[in-house]
Amino acid sequence: MSNTPTTTQYAGLRGRRYLVTGATSGIGQAVALALREQHAEVVALGRNPEALAALEAAGCTTCALELTDTEALERTITEHGPFDGLVNSAGITHVEPALTLPAEAIDQVFHTNARAAAMAARCVARGMIEANKGGSIVNVSSQASLVGLDDHLAYSASKAAMDAITRSLCLEWGAHKIRVNSVNPTVTLTPMAQKVWSAPEKRDPMLAAIPLHRFAELADVVEPILFLLSDGAAMISGVCLPIDGGYTTR
Structure with missing residues (x-):
């Protein structure tokens, strides 16, 4: 895959087992392939059969x-675990002015971006703790979780919730290593983003x-994750960690 790191070797990834959600597109797909290039074992979750x-x-x-589907998610993680690491990359967006934003859209974005991430982390962490291995x-x-963006109420709020999840779980699970x-990327040039952001x-x-005057390539996000x-x-x-070329400093 273009823009996927292929040369840098990261300590400790070889032979370890990782779960990647949202692995059938964009950042998740690039992370899954990059972990394989690091000779890690990867369990990839997604919805696109091809x-x-x-x-x-x-x-x-x-x-x-x-x-x-929390029950199916927990069943799958239990069946394939334990894991040494998790990358919660699955996410959806809904761009619409707040005055017309339906409650159902807010629920859908939160369920995928925040709740599912928390449930995946919970189940993976249980396996890590039972195996006494950390991760x-x-x-x-x-x-979008760090600054205000027009028409992004549901998405920005869901990603802010994800950051709050990160901080809470850091405190709760640190004793278990x-x-x-x-990671908080700016516009990242996945195939979909290239279409969305092509209009001048x-x-x-x-x-x-963006102070660096460019969007992020996939490798710009994958490398910090690795x-x-x-x-x-x-x-x-x-x-x-902002991966935004300085955008959130403004």
């Missing part, structure tokens, strides 16, 4: 799953607000 088949061909174990959890949040962090009237104002999973980040927990 993308799951491609991940299987790359050596991942795959599961088709609706993350908001690392990385939540894929967003710059479980580290929990978030939308693209140019956002680029002007680092946070690795032994090199052994003393890092409770962090919400």
